[in-house]
Amino acid sequence: MNEKRIQCPKHLDQESGRGLVEQIRSEGVAPRQTLVLDFSETEDMDTRGGAWLIELANYVKAQNADFDLAGPKGHVAEFLGLLRPSLVSMPETPPERPGVFEQAGEATLNTIGEFKEFYHFLVDTIYWTVLAPFEGRGFRWGSFLDELHEMGVRALKITFLMNFLLGMIVAMLSAAQLQLFGASIYVADLVMVAFARELAAVMTAVVVSARTGAAIAAELATMKVQEELDALRGMGLHAAQFLVAPKVLALVIALPLLTGLGMLAGIGGGAVWGLVVLEFRPDIWFNQTLNAAMFSDIFQGFFKAFVFAIVIVLIGCHNGLRVTGGARGVGLMTTRAVVMDIFFIVFIDMIFAAFFYYIL
């Protein structure tokens, strides 16, 4: 048997431990040699000394050699007993990162999995929002009203402000062009049509997705992380009934109303520009605006708002429910929800635009 015996220092601490490791490293150990550390003289050790021992054990095992401890007494023996798991086994290596193909494959599976989850979630939500109340299975009107207040009433100011400013911007931009043809009065038409069909719905939906969409995702994600959702399920209650349905209904009502306010605010912003800067008489300006107002345009705006409301709640809830891990997961899912919201708002708006352009 090929053995190499080393005497351990009397006090094994940070300094003497480092010395020991450096001595053995410089002398080297041969493969299949057994390095025996003799503790018979060692009176005490601390955690730093212990850490150097672990470092030493790793080194020895990396050289394909063996490692053994001889003759520890009392305190030191107890300490080494606790360290044994780290001394006898090689350190675990960190789990390997998957390669490109595995990652691509996993991403595909994840996407499929996410669609499945979304499908189930959608079915539950439709049931608990639309059907269950008619079957008398309870709809939580109290939390619906709370949500309506939070999502609707408390968003009034910001919605008004954003649309009002956007209305002024549109008026400014179009006035600069139309003035060239002496057609400034058509600014009124343009603002009216733009806000009825597009801008109020999109602007309001973006504001609401940043406010409410993010809040929904963060709330559900935090609840999931803290096992509150499990607690609900454990009481035989459904997240879809308890949390999602009131939110869906609240936003489906709140967002179109906010969009209506947005239309008025945008038109108001345009009017301020028209009356103050372009110096039109109020009756002329408002007549022009009313003439441009078409029921179909306004309807289109409200209908979009209705669709956006559903999209924002579903995306918020879906992402919130998918969270894993802790605080970081909550942040990631909230971000993801808002990004998805804005993407889908613009994408759906484009589909609507194409539909009305080609079909109607």
Next chain:
Amino acid sequence: MAKKLKEQKNANGPVIRVRNLVAKYGDVTVLDNVTFDVPRNEIYVILGASGCGKTTLLKHLTGLIPATNGTIEISGQNITGMDEEQLAGMQRNIGIAFQNSGLFNSMTVGDNVALPLREYGNMEPRLVNAVVRLKLSLVGLANAEYKLPSELSGGMRKRAGLARAIALDPPIVFFDEPSAGLDPIMASGLDDLILNLKHLLGISLIIVTHELDSIRKIADRILMLDQGRVIFTGTVREAEQSEHDRVRQFFERRPDEHITQRNI
């Protein structure tokens, strides 16, 4: 143990001195005129009914919440008048294991333990890794280094929190409810671990717990709170012979006539 450390720990005097501590949340007084000493290298157990202010006391002792009134001395330094920076300096010399573990969920268990070492330890990286493995072995989690906290059981998380608390070899460690929610075998294993920390590392431990078995096994001295006041300090033996009604009630496991609505 290294000589230097031993000398430092043999310095006389209590590690913690609390005088007339008053703690309030808003207008509600949670701790009222609390006074006690924690001797060096002992296991000091704080106990009392749920909601009586144990966690609040621990958060004051560790400088996480400023005291409304009174003084707290940690290793001879009064922490009540300290600014942020001085407090941070003091906190480097204590370890805290929280009631809900307080592990960072986005990091592996190993990285959680390594965090204070990397931030404060000015230690070479290979030694950081070795220290992490050592602390995890000490708490019996040698195989969990690369796991995420969310992949651990409640008891394992508690132990991982403890491993992080002792990462910097602090002379004082605070531990909030180590055995709450653990099975008896796991809880008794944790008691052994706590005793080892005291014997092998010479740490003074301040522990909040309700578990009678565990108190009998590990406590050198106990402090009992009731409705924010200290109703008993002394050894377990003294507590068991105490004349005080609520102390007796606790050690004889007599329930209240009805659950009292205290402190709400």
